Amino acid sequence: MKFNTELIHGNFDGDAFLGSTNTPIFQVSAFAHESPEKLEKVFANKAPGFAYSRIGNPTVAAFENKISALEKGIGAVACSSGMAAVTMALLNILESGDEVIAAAGLFGGTIDLFGDLKAFGITTKFVNHVTVEEVEPLITDNTKVIFAELIGNPALDIVDIESVAELAHKNDIPLFIDSTTATSYLVRPIEYGADVVIHSSSKYINGSGNAISGVIIDSGNFNWNPEKYHGFKEYEKLGKFAFISKLRNGIWRNVGACLAPMNAFLNTLGIETLGLRTERLCYNALKLSEYFETADGIKVNYPGLESSPYNSLAKKYFGGHGGAIITIRAGSRERAFKLMNNLKIPLIATNIGDVRTLVIHPASTIYTHSSEEQKINAGVYDDTIRISIGIEDVEDLIDDFKQAIENI
Numbered sequence: 237m238k239f240n241t242e243l244i245h246g247n248f249d250g251d252a253f254l255g256s257t258n259t260p261i262f263q264v265s266a267f268a269h270e271s272p273e274k275l276e277k278v279f280a281n282k283a284p285g286f287a288y289s290r291i292g293n294p295t296v297a298a299f300e301n302k303i304s305a306l307e308k309g310i311g312a313v314a315c316s317s318g319m320a321a322v323t324m325a326l327l328n329i330l331e332s333g334d335e336v337i338a339a340a341g342l343f344g345g346t347i348d349l350f351g352d353l354k355a356f357g358i359t360t361k362f363v364n365h366v367t368v369e370e371v372e373p374l375i376t377d378n379t380k381v382i383f384a385e386l387i388g389n390p391a392l393d394i395v396d397i398e399s400v401a402e403l404a405h406k407n408d409i410p411l412f413i414d415s416t417t418a419t420s421y422l423v424r425p426i427e428y429g430a431d432v433v434i435h436s437s438s439k440y441i442n443g444s445g446n447a448i449s450g451v452i453i454d455s456g457n458f459n460w461n462p463e464k465y466h467g468f469k470e471y472e473k474l475g476k477f478a479f480i481s482k483l484r485n486g487i488w489r490n491v492g493a494c495l496a497p498m499n500a501f502l503n504t505l506g507i508e509t510l511g512l513r514t515e516r517l518c519y520n521a522l523k524l525s526e527y528f529e530t531a532d533g534i535k536v537n538y539p540g541l542e543s544s545p546y547n548s549l550a551k552k553y554f555g556g557h558g559g560a561i562i563t564i565r566a567g568s569r570e571r572a573f574k575l576m577n578n579l580k581i582p583l584i585a586t587n588i589g590d591v592r593t594l595v596i597h598p599a600s601t602i603y604t605h606s607s608e609e610q611k612i613n614a615g616v617y618d619d620t621i622r623i624s625i626g627i628e629d630v631e632d633l634i635d636d637f638k639q640a641i642e643n644i
């Protein structure tokens with residue numbers, strides 16, 4: 237089956253008893269069982285079933301199964317937010333004394349998280365771009381994970397996953413990919429060697445900006461040697477399922493980072509149109525960026541344009557698409573603010589992956605606490621505007637940006 241058919245019909249999750257076409261919202265905290273013997277088995281993972289919604293819930297499981305199948309993983313764990321997913325994925329493998337190698341231009345929340353982890357003895361070495369040349373010299377015996385965003389936001393730099401995965405595996409290190417901005421439609425990072433994939437499903441998976449959530453997908457491919465990853469001693473016997481089982485039975489359930497059933501349902505609903513939306517978003521983004529290339533006083537950055545240094549990687553990994561985020565530089569902070577004030581259609585909001593076009597001035601908002609160096613690494617200048625493209629008719633968006641620019 238191709239993407240959209242598999243998305244709708246593959247790994248079907250309905251309700252075997254009543255024939256509902258989608259898994260209903262099991263809005264309950266606990267599940268009763270007919271005997272203590274049965275509940276004992278459910279608790280010990282020796283019988284299928286659910287006990288308590290922090291540990292598992294059918295609506296959440298339906299979402300996890302869908303995204304795991306789309307990403308070609310062996311299992312997924314849904315979390316209360318994208319940040320919870322990033323945190324849980326890392327804490328499932330790291331301990332005091334460990335080192336992470338990551339891009340300096342990561343999503344701001346993830347950069348801040350690496351700062352928080354210092355208090356627990358986990359340190360991060362930052363590279364400007366996650367490339368073999370920059371990462372290799374920083375690898376030590378303590379390096380336990382390489383963490384990258386497939387398309388950096390808002391720098392819009394693209395990681396050549398294949399070559400970085402090869403370097404990581406040569407050194408027995410797993411590659412974690414935050415694939416939020418790339419979407420499960422454009423690329424399945426596991427097919428290129430990523431070991432663990434993370435999404436802030438608040439964004440493109442949900443699609444309508446109506447619930448915060450995150451998800452971790454495990455490839456099952458990394459060999460978690462307990463000599464190096466000490467927490468894996470008792471999970472080694474589970475083979476391919478070691479990472480996901482440890483996560484589900486350990487830090488994720490103990491922190492209580494579970495996803496609410498209602499939000500899982502909204503995601504399952506949203507994901508059904510992921511393919512349709514992403515096609516439209518990429519089309520709109522390309523057309524709008526082509527207009528920006530002709531606009532006076534505007535510099536545009538979009539991986540789908542031939543002028544982008546990342547165009548060849550976009551072609552390699554995203555089948556010619558460029559994603560759904562564009563950044564433009566307006567010449568000065570004042571011009572950027574005037575342009576945004578002149579816009580009639582896009583909303584001024586700090587989110588991406590909505591059906592509505594959203595604009596933000598990153599330097600005065602998301603990056604307001606960042607150093608000059610951090611801003612430059614993230615491609616954030618005083619005159620940068622980030623555009624998260626929506627599914628509106630692109631002619632209307634072009635007309636709106638045209639009048640907004642002309643009226644600066």
Ligand SMILES: *Cc1c(COP(=O)(O)O)cnc(C)c1O
Pocket residue numbers: 317318319320322343345346385389414416417436437438439448449450588
């Ligand atoms: C939004 C985002 C996150 C964090 O997700 P939340 O759902 O807001 O917690 C992590 N990584 C990337 C790339 C994001 O865009």
